[in-house]
Amino acid sequence: MAGRGEFDLIADLFAPLTSSTPAALGLKDDAAVFSVPEGFDLVTTVDAMVEDVHFFPADAANLVARKLLRVNLSDLAAMGAKPIGYLLTLVRPSTVGEDWLQRFAHGLAADQRTFNIGLLGGDTVSTAGPLVLSLTALGQVAAGKSLLRSGANPGDTIYVSGTIGDAGLGLALVQDPEGQGFDNVSRDDRNALVARLQCPEPRLELGQALAGVATAAVDISDGLVADLAHIASASDVGMKLVLSDVPVSDAAARIVGTDENSRLKLIAGGEDYELAFTAPESAASRIRKISKDLELSITPIGTVTAEKIIEVRGQNGDSLPVTSSGWTHF
Amino acid sequence: MAGRGEFDLIADLFAPLTSSTPAALGLKDDAAVFSVPEGFDLVTTVDAMVEDVHFFPADAANLVARKLLRVNLSDLAAMGAKPIGYLLTLVRPSTVGEDWLQRFAHGLAADQRTFNIGLLGGDTVSTAGPLVLSLTALGQVAAGKSLLRSGANPGDTIYVSGTIGDAGLGLALVQDPEGQGFDNVSRDDRNALVARLQCPEPRLELGQALAGVATAAVDISDGLVADLAHIASASDVGMKLVLSDVPVSDAAARIVGTDENSRLKLIAGGEDYELAFTAPESAASRIRKISKDLELSITPIGTVTAEKIIEVRGQNGDSLPVTSSGWTHF
Numbered sequence: 001m002a003g004r005g006e007f008d009l010i011a012d013l014f015a016p017l018t019s020s021t022p023a024a025l026g027l028k029d030d031a032a033v034f035s036v037p038e039g040f041d042l043v044t045t046v047d048a049m050v051e052d053v054h055f056f057p058a059d060a061a062n063l064v065a066r067k068l069l070r071v072n073l074s075d076l077a078a079m080g081a082k083p084i085g086y087l088l089t090l091v092r093p094s095t096v097g098e099d100w101l102q103r104f105a106h107g108l109a110a111d112q113r114t115f116n117i118g119l120l121g122g123d124t125v126s127t128a129g130p131l132v133l134s135l136t137a138l139g140q141v142a143a144g145k146s147l148l149r150s151g152a153n154p155g156d157t158i159y160v161s162g163t164i165g166d167a168g169l170g171l172a173l174v175q176d177p178e179g180q181g182f183d184n185v186s187r188d189d190r191n192a193l194v195a196r197l198q199c200p201e202p203r204l205e206l207g208q209a210l211a212g213v214a215t216a217a218v219d220i221s222d223g224l225v226a227d228l229a230h231i232a233s234a235s236d237v238g239m240k241l242v243l244s245d246v247p248v249s250d251a252a253a254r255i256v257g258t259d260e261n262s263r264l265k266l267i268a269g270g271e272d273y274e275l276a277f278t279a280p281e282s283a284a285s286r287i288r289k290i291s292k293d294l295e296l297s298i299t300p301i302g303t304v305t306a307e308k309i310i311e312v313r314g315q316n317g318d319s320l321p322v323t324s325s326g327w328t329h330f
Numbered sequence: 331m332a333g334r335g336e337f338d339l340i341a342d343l344f345a346p347l348t349s350s351t352p353a354a355l356g357l358k359d360d361a362a363v364f365s366v367p368e369g370f371d372l373v374t375t376v377d378a379m380v381e382d383v384h385f386f387p388a389d390a391a392n393l394v395a396r397k398l399l400r401v402n403l404s405d406l407a408a409m410g411a412k413p414i415g416y417l418l419t420l421v422r423p424s425t426v427g428e429d430w431l432q433r434f435a436h437g438l439a440a441d442q443r444t445f446n447i448g449l450l451g452g453d454t455v456s457t458a459g460p461l462v463l464s465l466t467a468l469g470q471v472a473a474g475k476s477l478l479r480s481g482a483n484p485g486d487t488i489y490v491s492g493t494i495g496d497a498g499l500g501l502a503l504v505q506d507p508e509g510q511g512f513d514n515v516s517r518d519d520r521n522a523l524v525a526r527l528q529c530p531e532p533r534l535e536l537g538q539a540l541a542g543v544a545t546a547a548v549d550i551s552d553g554l555v556a557d558l559a560h561i562a563s564a565s566d567v568g569m570k571l572v573l574s575d576v577p578v579s580d581a582a583a584r585i586v587g588t589d590e591n592s593r594l595k596l597i598a599g600g601e602d603y604e605l606a607f608t609a610p611e612s613a614a615s616r617i618r619k620i621s622k623d624l625e626l627s628i629t630p631i632g633t634v635t636a637e638k639i640i641e642v643r644g645q646n647g648d649s650l651p652v653t654s655s656g657w658t659h660f
Contacts, residue, residue, distance in 0.1 A: 030479070031375035041363050045362070053457065075360040087374060091464075128382060130459045132421050132464075148355065230358070234358050
């Protein structure tokens with residue numbers, strides 16, 4: 001394809017990203033070649049981001065790069081996999097110049113160091129439309145030990161890592177820059193919540209620690225209930241969640257308060273990229289140890305049920321209406 | 331990402347494409363999981379196609395799908411790899427409806443059968459711009475046996491499979507539908523040349539047979555000389571080609587004739603997706619046997635030289651000016 005030739009044009013920017021991945025052959029060959037160690041399975045996933053849909057021209061290019069990488073690493077985390085590297089497709093309008101690409105490459109380089117991975121290959125093509133970024137991430141997991149969505153059993157406890165709803169609230173703050181409805185949000189809280197949106201933390205260490213411990217896992221991209229529904233569907237089970245048990249950050253709690261409807265809307269927000277998973281009661285102490293070792297909160301929020309419905313329970317035990325749209329306003 | 335949710339919308343169309351790849355987990359998980367057999371390396375490549383750049387809205391969707399798949403399989407072929415499966419990113423404007431997607435999926439399904447591969451995963455996102463398709467192909471090759479661009483040695487013979495220039499001529503015919511300059515082209519010749527453009531034949535069996543035989547290989551996407559230059563550069567060698575030895579189809583010969591300038595322009599056309607490779611004299615009989623076994627012509631067209639220039643020699647031994655733009659008109 002013409003893409004190979006065009007990729008040469010920005011080889012100055014992208015070839016250095018392969019310095020830690022000899023498999024990429026310096027982007028000078030037709031494809032990358034590498035070995036998966038004996039006893040490991042290969043895990044692979046792809047996620048794309050489109051200008052004006054998933055990010056905006058004014059967004060910092062290095063953060064766009066890091067989010068693109070991190071949402072894919074989050075998928076690997078949800079499978080219990082350790083990342084190896086990635087392939088990148090850059091569909092570039094002429095308005096995206098070398099400056100933007102340089103900042104984008106810097107963002108990738110920074111996260112490559114953070115996650116100890118490298119670029120394996122790519123294609124760059126031109127477009128008359130918006131900038132499109134597609135990234136295929138590759139990882140490895142001990143053979144047969146990958147976390148699937150399909151293993152949850154009735155009686156299992158449902159857990160989530162970290163706090164839920166921050167990224168959705170961050171999005172509301174970004175979309176409402178004049179602070180309508182958010183007048184009293186402190187600069188620190190605003191920054192913390194927007195950072196959760198713009199630079200999520202893939203829970204790679206947690207995912208790897210949960211391989212062989214959790215019965216099912218998913219990363220929270222669409223929203224807590226929406227993503228747990230994927231486990232319920234794949235495992236042929238139901239779920240009972242306790243709203244007040246869902247962990248919320250101090251920053252989010254200060255904005256949203258304790259009202260049940262507000263909390264329901266808060267936890268419907270997506271893009272937190274925490275892991276939600278299920279595990280039998282017998283794994284509880286092991287999970288507490290993982291939490292302590294990783295210095296990452298892991299909170300039980302409900303129970304897997306045989307009855308195939310998903311319920312969120314309020315303080316007085318009532319079943320609350322599940323909200324599918326995230327936080328927007330008070 | 332929201333993509334996962336959106337992918338569900340067309341799960342009806344794409345989930346059946348995973349029926350032969352249990353690794354894809356029916357597209358119901360965060361990622362695909364599979365094992366690479368012991369003793370094999372993994373090979374991976376990505377190529378994207380953009381509406382109005384690489385294909386047009388009027389093009390048959392099933393052929394767009396097959397070309398997308400085949401150009402990636404051609405990259406695997408050039409590495410000597412056997413394909414395993416692929417991941418697909420579909421960046422879809424609202425104008426691309428279920429009809430188009432259905433024909434697109436049918437094209438993929440047809441070629442999955444042809445090449446004995448399956449869909450491993452994907453992401454579908456929406457765009458206000460043109461349709462963008464990005465495909466990551468995965469393959470395997472015996473450990474350490476992949477064909478690289480970097481192994482050519484002075485004295486090696488340069489070979490190409492099939493015939494060169496057909497796809498570029500097909501493009502000229504498509505871009506000149508009224509036949510200006512192509513008045514006398516028969517319908518059969520026109521169809522044959524356009525087919526080479528729209529549905530290239532990845533030389534997978536040849537690539538696999540050449541692993542351990544060829545010293546360097548590349549697939550012809552940019553043009554014969556442009557792609558051989560990649561081998562020359564990676565191998566730190568030069569090349570001497572004999573123009574009259576470059577194999578040309580009967581259809582192309584009928585249109586272009588034997589004039590040297592016309593032949594030079596013909597072979598500068600890209601997208602033939604034949605393999606060009608180098609091999610020592612000692613491999614000549616083995617290459618003839620591979621050609622016979624695969625019923626695929628393989629033609630010696632020149633010699634690798636120590637002097638790092640690329641020369642195309644004419645009938646009287648003169649060095650001809652290398653053309654970088656392909657065939658357009660007589």
